[in-house]
Amino acid sequence: MHPMLNTAIKAARLAGNIINRASLDLENVSVARKGPKNYVTETDHAAEQAIIDTLRTAYPDHSFLGEESGETAAPAKAGSSDTGNDASEFQWIIDPLDGTTNFIHGFPAYAVSVALLHRGQLAHAVIYDPARNELFTASRGSGAFLNDRRIRVSGQLRYHDALIGTHVPGSASEVTVNPRFSDLLGDCAAARRIGSTVLELAYVACGRLDAFCGVNLKPWDLAAGGLLVLEAGGLVSDFDGEQSWLKTGSVLAATPKLLPRMLGYMAR
Numbered sequence: 478m479h480p481m482l483n484t485a486i487k488a489a490r491l492a493g494n495i496i497n498r499a500s501l502d503l504e505n506v507s508v509a510r511k512g513p514k515n516y517v518t519e520t521d522h523a524a525e526q527a528i529i530d531t532l533r534t535a536y537p538d539h540s541f542l543g544e545e546s547g548e549t550a551a552p553a554k555a556g557s558s559d560t561g562n563d564a565s566e567f568q569w570i571i572d573p574l575d576g577t578t579n580f581i582h583g584f585p586a587y588a589v590s591v592a593l594l595h596r597g598q599l600a601h602a603v604i605y606d607p608a609r610n611e612l613f614t615a616s617r618g619s620g621a622f623l624n625d626r627r628i629r630v631s632g633q634l635r636y637h638d639a640l641i642g643t644h645v646p647g648s649a650s651e652v653t654v655n656p657r658f659s660d661l662l663g664d665c666a667a668a669r670r671i672g673s674t675v676l677e678l679a680y681v682a683c684g685r686l687d688a689f690c691g692v693n694l695k696p697w698d699l700a701a702g703g704l705l706v707l708e709a710g711g712l713v714s715d716f717d718g719e720q721s722w723l724k725t726g727s728v729l730a731a732t733p734k735l736l737p738r739m740l741g742y743m744a745r
Contacts, residue, residue, distance in 0.1 A: 478614075478616075479601060479616050479619075481536070481593055481600070481601055482601045482603070482614060482616050484531065484532060484535045484536070485532070485569075485591045485593065485601055485602075485603045486603050486605075486612065486614065487531055488527065488528040488531035488532055488591055488603075489528065489589045489590075489591050489603045489604075489605040489612070490605060490612075491527045491528070491531060492524035492525070492527050492528050492573050492574075492589045492605070492607075493524075493589055493605050493606075493607030494607070495520060495523050495524045495527055496520055496524055496574060496580070496587070496589070496607045497607045497608070499518075499519075499520040499523075500580065500583070500585075500607075500608070503580075503581060503583055506518050506519060506520055506581065507519040508581055518574070518577060518580070518581060520574060520580070521544070521545050521573050521574045521577060522545055522573075524573035524574055524589065525543050525544070525545045525546055525571055525573035526546075527573075528543075528569075528571050528573055528589070528591060529541055529543065529546065529549075529569075529571065532569050532591075536567065537552065538551050538552065538565060538567075539551060539565050539567040539568065539569055540565040540567070540568045540569070541568065541569045541570075541571065542568060542569070542570045542571065542696060542697065543570075543571040543572075543573070543697070544571065544572045544573065544695065544697045545573065550565070551565030551567075566595060566596045567593060567594070567595055568593070568594045569591065569592070569593055569594075570590075570591075570592045570593075570594060570696050570697050570700040570701070571590070571591055571592075571697060572589070572590040572675060572697035572698060572701075573589060574587055574588075574589065575587060575588055575589075575590055575673045575674060575675040575676070575697075575698065576588060576671075576672050576673030576675075576676065578672060579672045579673060584672070585608035585609070586608075586671050586672055586673050586676060587606075587607075587608070587672075587673050587676070588604050588605060588606045588607070588673055588675050588676045588679070589603075589604070589605040589607065590602075590603070590604050590675040590697060590698075590700070590701040590702070591603045591604075591701060592700035592701035592704060594700070598617065599617060599700060599703065599704040599707075599723075600616065600617050600704075601614075601615070601616050601617070601704075602614065602615045602616075602700065602701035602702070602703075602704040602705055602708075603701060604675050604676070604678075604679045604701050604702060604705065606676060606679075611623060611624060612624055613628075613679045613682065613683070613701075613705055614705075615682075615701075615704045615705045615707075615708040615709075616708070617704065617708070618708075619708070620708050620709070621682050621683075621704075621705045621706075621708035621709040623679075623683050628682055628683040628684070628709050629683075629684065629709050629710050630681060630682060630683075630684055630687075630706065630709050630710050630711040630731075630732045631684035631686075631687045631732055632684075632732070633687040633732055633734070633735060634734050634735075636664060636665055636735055636738045636739075637664060637665065637666060638665075638666050639665045639666055639687035639688055639735055640665070640666055640667055640668075640669065640685075640686055640687050641661075641662065641665045641667070641668045641669070641686065641687065641688045641689065641690060642668075642669050642670070642671060642677035642678075642680065642681065642686045642688070642689040642690075643662060643668050643669070643670050643689070643690050643691065644670065644674050644677070644689075644690075644691035644692065644693075644694060644698075645658055645670075645690070645691070645692055656745055657742050657743055657745050658690075658742075660742050660745065661690060661739060661742040661743075662690075664742075665687075665688075669686070674689075674691055674694060674698040674699070674702065675698060675701060675702050677689050677691075677702070678699070678701075678702025678703065678705060678706055678730055679702055679705055681702075681706050681709075681711060681730050681731065682702070682705040682706045682708075682709035682711065683709065687731065687732060687735060688729070688730065688731035688732065688735050688736070688739060689728070689729070689730045689731070690728070690729055690739065691726075691727070691728050692726065692727050692728075693726050693727075694726040694727075694728060695726060696723055696724075698726075699722060699723055699726070699728055700723060702730070703722065703723065703728070703730065706730045710732075710733070711730060711731060711732055711733070711736075712730070712731060712732075712733050712736045713728060713729070713730045714728070714729055714736065714740070715727050715728060715729070716729065716740070716743040717740075717743070718740050729743070
């Protein structure tokens with residue numbers, strides 16, 4: 478296993494321990510609003526800080542993009558006139574607690590997500606589900622794993638038999654208005670919204686879900702899960718079949734047989 482992936486696992490598990498301890502006393506967890514239906518807790522902040530501290534100790538010249546702390550540039554090198562504003566060739570992308578709404582309700586569907594970009598390409602990924610003690614990992618070119626067991630996307634061939642994960646904000650109204658989503662979700666066997674995008678992508682990677690469709694997502698929602706799906710033999714694209722999904726936040730992830738069908742719905 479690559480040393481950087483090992484360090485990311487250590488960081489994710491530390492964050493998971495913080496989350497598990499907090500889950501035992503939810504009534505005393507401080508909750509704030511970042512926006513409509515968008516919550517943040519002291520646990521989010523503590524978990525993210527633990528991740529960053531662990532990674533920064535090991536790799537002090539790397540940059541960071543965290544959901545709660547935002548973007549932190551790599552420090553300037555000694556003797557250099559660089560102010561540190563130029564991006565490091567390594568950037569960690571962190572979601573310390575994806576599924577905060579689930580967490581504060583005691584609904585055990587949330588996870589820690591840590592991914593590493595190397596010169597703009599996804600290199601390593603960790604998704605840790607502390608409630609189930611499930612650890613998903615991937616490194617570019619080395620496959621995807623769940624608790625050290627190799628995983629693959631499902632072998633589903635027929636879209637009307639597929640179980641699809643979704644993240645469509647305001648889904649009740651938007652799906653009705655937008656025929657792309659209504660047909661996409663109406664023609665499959667069933668659609669599920671778990672409330673944690675990183676888990677839904679991990680579930681595509683291990684075959685629990687056959688595909689995923691999401692909009693208005695952030696890099697920390699997609700980075701680790703996207704690499705997991707790719708390394709598990711799946712495909713990931715934006716709604717035009719291109720590779721801008723990490724920037725646009727519009728993403729389809731599926732088995733190779735199902736993605737073309739999903740792109741057909743997006744073209745309507």
